[in-house]
Amino acid sequence: MYYYIYDIFTGSKKYQHQILKIEGLLAEFGIAGKNFKLNVLKNLEDIIGEALVSEIQNIIAVGNDQTVSKIANLIVGKNIVMGIIPVGEPNILANALGIKSAEEAISIVSARNVLKLDVAKINGGYFILSVESKDRNVIFDFKDYNINALPSNEVMGVYNININNDKFQSDPCDGIMEAVFKPKKIGWFEKLFKKSSPEESSGVSVFPVKKMTIRHKKKPINITIDRQRVLKTPLEIEVLPKKLKMIVGKKRVFE
Template sequence: MYYYILDQHNLPIDKFERLQTELQGLLTEFKISGECARVTPLRSVADLVDTASQRGAKTLVACGSDDTFNLMLAALRGRDFTLGFIPFDEQSYLAKILGVDNLFTGVKTVAARRIEKIDLARIAGNYFISYLEFGVMSQDLKSANWLTSLKLLSTETKSYTIRIDDSYNVNIDALGGLAVNIRSTSSKNETIANPTDASLDLLLLEKLNKADILRYRKIIAMGCLEEVPKTTVIKCKKMEFLEPRGANLTMLGRVVAKFPATVEIIPQRLRMIVGKNRTF
């Protein structure tokens, strides 16, 4: 049984209703109709995941934004579903990762039902498949112009202490960094951000001179820190962010935890419906 969670999020109501009507038509056309439930002020994504579980649904599909999917993932609490994603947002980051760049492709992908087992990351009892940001990487670097980027990336470094695999501590002065499971620039041929290698990647961006900031600012905004000089890259299964206490860990700009916090990988935990143009 398919259970579709529809979320308006920040969409104008007329656009959301148009997409909802289009979605229902496509679900019928591809013969994958199921129960559609809409997020409201009285029914959160977590409430709808609970309802889906009670009704015996086997496949949960988030229809909306990246936040819709992340909230659905966080609400699983160990329950066993196959997951899908149908984007309502043209700028969706997860849509690119999963190879479902629009509503039609999303429905077609769910119908084709190509399932990949991918690693799942966990922090503070919540789950995610993409990456976490901290320090300067929590800023909106993608939309920043060169002058704003220069100011942000010229800030003073902070002293970070991160424990790796219960084995050793990394003490480093850095601008910030990423804890990565998967990203839109992932690839089967890359060792960084591969969601099937049972590992996380810790990328730490150290102090840059102005010339390097201007040269690499777009690459930094894309999250490809391993291509930037003076970046430390560590592959591990568990990382504990110890210092500075109170520093934010964010996901797409939204705070999900504060130092101290532990991030760990759960290998091949998630059954995900993916498209042929996925980035892994």
């Protein structure tokens, strides 16, 4: 049995044709189920609660990254498999999982290739993809030692999945995330005429993470979570291995 949860914005006229097409394809593939279309009266927590009581094993998020994040935060550690049918933008997680379109998603849901992904607990909630900041005053505190950003660093983050195809390895099923300090990209003009210091010419710095704190040297600041919400420092992060069951495609960005 499948529960399909449609985010509020999918009810707009803009997506009417696409939603009708999705529902037709679900019936064609023989995986139609119970549809829930979120609105001010339809509470997501109640739907997840009903699914748990009814022992529903498949919940499919129809929407974007925010839709997926809201559902994932309620089912981490539960005996529920989540799939994604991407509608609207952004859909960074769906793309990373090898789901490039709504139409392709339906065949992927039908195939039901399930992986147990790591998630990270962060100040009472969870994240799946990343935590990122461009503020060089952030400090990554690993209890026994701290890491500060270099002047040449442009982005500092903790990654479960290498969503930008940067020069580091990540596996969201290995129980470890990567703390990454990325240098700013130098254009061809600067490469030709500007002499770089050793710090500026250095590559990506990567440190394994199981548990850490992100804080700021001067004041609490906003840090971007999963590219679609923010939390204020300090942030307590702890990796929870294989706590989220996800349906994935063959063309995902990790093995």
